[in-house]
Amino acid sequence: MSKVLMKGNEAIAEAAIQAGCRFFFGYPITPQNEIPAYMAKRLPQVGGCFVQAESEVAAINMVYGAAGAGARVMTSSSSPGISLKQEGISYIAGAELPCLIVNIVRGGPGLGGIQPAQSDYFQAVKGGGHGDYHLVVLAPSTIQETVDLVRKGFDIADQYRNPVMILGDGMLGQMMEPVEFKEAKPRRLPPKDWATTGWKGDRPRAVINSLFIDPQVLEDHVNRIYKKYEEIKANETLVECYNCEDAEIIVSAYGTTARIVRSVTEMAARKGIKIGLIRPITLWPFPAETLRSWAQRDHVKAFLTVEMSMGQMVEDVTLSIDGLKPSHFYGRTGGMVPRPADILAEIEKIRGVNL
Numbered sequence: 045m046s047k048v049l050m051k052g053n054e055a056i057a058e059a060a061i062q063a064g065c066r067f068f069f070g071y072p073i074t075p076q077n078e079i080p081a082y083m084a085k086r087l088p089q090v091g092g093c094f095v096q097a098e099s100e101v102a103a104i105n106m107v108y109g110a111a112g113a114g115a116r117v118m119t120s121s122s123s124p125g126i127s128l129k130q131e132g133i134s135y136i137a138g139a140e141l142p143c144l145i146v147n148i149v150r151g152g153p154g155l156g157g158i159q160p161a162q163s164d165y166f167q168a169v170k171g172g173g174h175g176d177y178h179l180v181v182l183a184p185s186t187i188q189e190t191v192d193l194v195r196k197g198f199d200i201a202d203q204y205r206n207p208v209m210i211l212g213d214g215m216l217g218q219m220m221e222p223v224e225f226k227e228a229k230p231r232r233l234p235p236k237d238w239a240t241t242g243w244k245g246d247r248p249r250a251v252i253n254s255l256f257i258d259p260q261v262l263e264d265h266v267n268r269i270y271k272k273y274e275e276i277k278a279n280e281t282l283v284e285c286y287n288c289e290d291a292e293i294i295v296s297a298y299g300t301t302a303r304i305v306r307s308v309t310e311m312a313a314r315k316g317i318k319i320g321l322i323r324p325i326t327l328w329p330f331p332a333e334t335l336r337s338w339a340q341r342d343h344v345k346a347f348l349t350v351e352m353s354m355g356q357m358v359e360d361v362t363l364s365i366d367g368l369k370p371s372h373f374y375g376r377t378g379g380m381v382p383r384p385a386d387i388l389a390e391i392e393k394i395r396g397v398n399l
Contacts, residue, residue, distance in 0.1 A: 047222040052187045052212065053078035055223050056146060057086065059194035060118050062225050065144070066092035067117040069106035071099060071125060074158045075214040076148035079120040100125045104132030111141035112252040114239030116198055120146035122214075123164050124155060126172075133207060134173030138254030140269065142201030144194065145179070146210045148217040151379035159379025160214030162299060165356035168211050169328040176266050178273055180208040180280065181327040183298040187221040192228070193325075199231045200280055204272055205238070211327060213352065215300045215381070276329055283331035284323040290343055291320030293391055296335070296361045297350045298324050301382060305350055308387045315388075317395060320344075327357070332364035339365035346394050350382055351375045370394075 050058070057079045060068075068083040080096065087094040097103035103119050110117040121129065126147045136143060147168065151161040168181045180200050184190035190212065197208040240250045256262035284302075287309050288294055297305045302323040312319040322338065324331050338344055346369055349358035355373045362371040374390040376382045 047224045049220055049222050050187065051078055051218065051220050052190060053148065053217040054082045055187050055191050056120070056194055056210070056212075056217075057082035059191040059225065060144065060198070061086055061090060061092070063116070063195040063198045065116045065118045065198065066090065067110045067115050068092070068119065069095050069097050069103040069110070069117070070119050070121065071097050071103050073122045073125045075150055075160075075217050076120050076122045076146065078217070079146060079148075100128035101132065104129040104136070107143050108132060108136050108139070108141060111136065111143045112139070112240050114236040114241055116202075118144040118146070120148065122148050122150045123152050123161070126164065126167065130167075130173035133179070134171075134175050134177060135254045136207050137173075137177035137179065138175060139252050140205040141207065141252065142198075142205055143207050144197050144201060144210065145207060146212065149211065149213045151377065157379045158214065160216075160300070160381065161352045161377065161379055162213060162301065163353040163356065163377060164211065165327065165351070165353060168209055169330070169360075177269065178206075178328055180204075180206060180276060180329070181211050182208065182282075183211050183325060183327050184216065185299050185302045185323065187216065187219065188223050190216065191223050191225060195228050199233065200276075202233045202236075203231060204276055206272070206276070211299070213299055214379075273329075280326060281329045281331050282325035283334045284321075284325060285334065285338070286321040286323065287318075288320030288322065288338055288344075290318055292318045292343065293346050293348060293394060294320040294322055294338055294344055295348045295350055295387075295391070296322045296324070296357065298327060298357065301350055301352055304382055304384055305387065308384045308391070311384060311388050312391060315392075317391065319391060324357075330360050330364070332360070335361060335364035336366060336368070339368035344369060346370045346372060348372045348374060348391060348394055350387055352381060353377055
C-alpha cells in the first residue's frame with residue numbers, strides 16, 4: 045500500500061475508521077477540530093454514526109452508551125474539553141467499557157492557549173477523574189506511529205475492557221507527514237458477551253454499571269480491576285531505547301519532544317558527548333523497569349527529563365531510577381517548544397556537574 049500525505053488529526057480519524065470504529069461523539073475545540081470534521085464526512089460513507097454533541101459532558105456519556113452496547117467508539121478533544129469529560133471517563137473505567145479517547149494537548153491551565161503542550165500528563169496517567177482507576181495511555185511521536193497506535197489502542201481497550209487514551213499535542217495534530225495504513229496482525233479478542241444488545245431469555249442479562257452501594261462489593265470490584273491492570277503492565281508496556289548503550293546522560297522524553305531530543309543526541313555527539321534517549325510509548329503503564337535497569341549501568345551518570353510542561357513525567361522518571369543516579373529536568377510550557385540548542389546547553393551543564 046502506498047503512502048499518503050496527511051495531517052495528523054485526519055490520519056487519526058482515518059486510522060480509527062480502518063480499525064472498525066463506527067461511532068464518534070465529540071465537540072469542537074482547537075487544535076483537534078480536524079478529527080470531528082473528518083469523522084463527520086467519512087463515517088456516513090462507511091455506515092457509521094457521527095454526532096456533534098451539545099457539550100463535552102454529553103459526548104462522553106454518548107461514548108458510554110455506545111461502548112456499553114459493544115460498539116467500537118471514539119471521542120476526541122483538547123485539554124479543557126478532556127477536563128469536562130473526566131466524570132464520564134471515570135464512569136467508563138468503573139463500568140469496564142472499552143473506548144478510545146484522543147487528547148491533542150494545548151497549553152494551560154484554564155483556557156490557556158492553542159499551542160502544543162504536554163501539561164496534561166498528570167491528568168492522563170494519574171486518573172484525572174475521581175476514584176481508583178487507570179487509563180492505558182499511548183504517546184506517539186510521529187503520525188505513522190499515531191496511526192499504528194490507534195488500531196492498537198482499540199484492540200487493547202477491547203481485550204481488557206478498559207478505556208485507552210492517545211495523548212498527542214498540537215504539533216502532532218497539525219503537522220503533515222506521509223503515512224501508510226498497514227494491515228495489522230489481528231489480536232485474539234474476547235467476545236463481547238457482556239454487551240447490552242438485548243435480551244430474549246437466551247443468556248444472562250447484561251448489566252452495565254459503575255454504582256456499588258455495598259462498600260465490600262465495591263472494594264472487591266476495584267481489586268479485580270487492579271488485577272487486570274497488573275496484566276496490562278506485564279503485557280502492554282512499550283518503550284524505545286535509542287543510543288543508550290554507552291550514554292553518559294540519558295534523556296527521557298515522549299511524543300514530539302522526543303523527536304527534538306533525537307536531534308540533540310546528534311548535536312551532542314559532534315561535541316563528544318554521549319547522549320541516549322528513553323522514550324516511553326506507554327505513559328501508563330510506565331516503563332519503570334527499563335529506566336531502572338539503565339540507571340544501574342556504570343556508564344550512565346545522570347538522567348534528564350525534557351517535557352513541554354513544568355515537570356510532570358519527571359516525577360515518574362525520578363521514582364523509577366530510585367536514587368541510583370541524579371535526576372534533572374528541563375521544560376518549556378504555555379505552548380513554547382524546547383529548542384535543541386537549549387536542551388544541549390542543559391546537558392552540558394549537567395555533564396559539568398556529574399562527570
